[in-house]
Amino acid sequence: MTGSDGSDTRRLKSVNQSFKIVDYLHESGGSTLSQTAEDLDMPLSTVHIYLSTLVETGYVVKCDNEYHSSFQFLRMGGEMRDRMALFQAAKPELDDLQEKTGEHTNATVEQNGYSVQLYKSHSPESIDDDAPLGDHLHLHSTATGKAILAQLAEETVSEIVAKRGLPALTDDTITDEGVLHEELETVRERGYSINRGEHFPGVSAVGTAIVSEPDDAVGAISISGPISRMDPDRIEDELAPELLNKKNIIELKIRQYE
Known part of the structure; x- marks a missing residue:
């Protein structure tokens, strides 16, 4: 007061x-x-x-x-990240996934209506938007962000949209809330999300939420790379199954760190 x-x-x-x-x-x-x-x-x-x-x-x-x-901020952020169950469980699995796929792999968390880059396993063979650790990204424009939004109630999604908007980062970014809700329903049915040049031109990603409790996404993981290599067939036949396998492993491992 x-x-x-x-x-x-x-x-x-x-x-x-x-x-x-x-x-x-x-x-x-x-x-x-x-x-x-x-x-x-x-x-x-x-x-x-x-x-x-x-x-x-x-x-x-x-x-x-x-x-x-x-560098006090680096120390604080690094210590905070290292204590997170999601980071401890996901890091080795994302490193392994990066080696298997030859593409970048990522982990993010939602905070204050943004997707925050928590970890990235870099592949020398791949390329993406190169978002730095700690970068705050719009949820509606990234694969991890859409995967997290798909776990939330529609009212919560609308609250985030009202607060952060739906800015057009590229010509392919979803900017209509109705279209976004339709996309999120597809993500729920399919089990994973896809970003095709919606955050950064020429870069695609496939993502899925990491869930500790029903309807409670603690974060999300993704595989990202150039659109030329992330075609629909490869996503469906190779990348999505590998990603969902890691999702299952990470969700099981998280319980050991909580």
């Missing part, structure tokens, strides 16, 4: 400003005090206080006259 003096509001604004500065430093690759103040349209003295405090906490480092995000 906000007090009559507005103190809670000021504290929340302070936290918001801190993360705004951290995001700016990350996106810019580092910046000087004056440049940060100018780009964020904030008083120089105020930015100096924020940056000095962030340096003291260790989440920002100062190199010469430039400020940069520190």
Whole structure:
């Protein structure tokens, strides 16, 4: 609650400003005090206080006259990921799947209406959108995202769509909610989802949800590669069966880590 003096509001604004500065430093690759103040349209003295405090906490480092995000975020994210049952169960299976198929394999989780890249096993023989670990992707445009959405109630899907929208990332991206719901029904019937150039031109993927309890997707896994190699016959005859086999193994293994 906000007090009559507005103190809670000021504290929340302070936290918001801190993360705004951290995001700016990350996106810019580092910046000087004056440049940060100018780009964020904030008083120089105020930015100096924020940056000095962030340096003291260790989440920002100062190199010469430039400020940069520190590796504290890498440590925190890495430790968080390594503790996840999904990551522990999926990593060796995705590495094996990558070797069998010669394509990239991926694991993602849903967070705040996005699909977050948790792990990727790279194949030297394949290519995809090369999303970095931790990247936040729109659920409706990726195979893992659609696999997760297919596990959710229609009302929940509509809430996510209302919050995040259905932006057209390529000419093939689904941008109509009715069409998306029809696609998700197909995913439920088939057991896996397909993305054909919907997130990145020329890249295809097949995905399936990892479920710990009925109707509860803890994440999803996928195989991704160039559309030229991910034709419908190969997906149906080879890739989807291999993926679904790994789904079963991972779901069984997750119980050991929970």
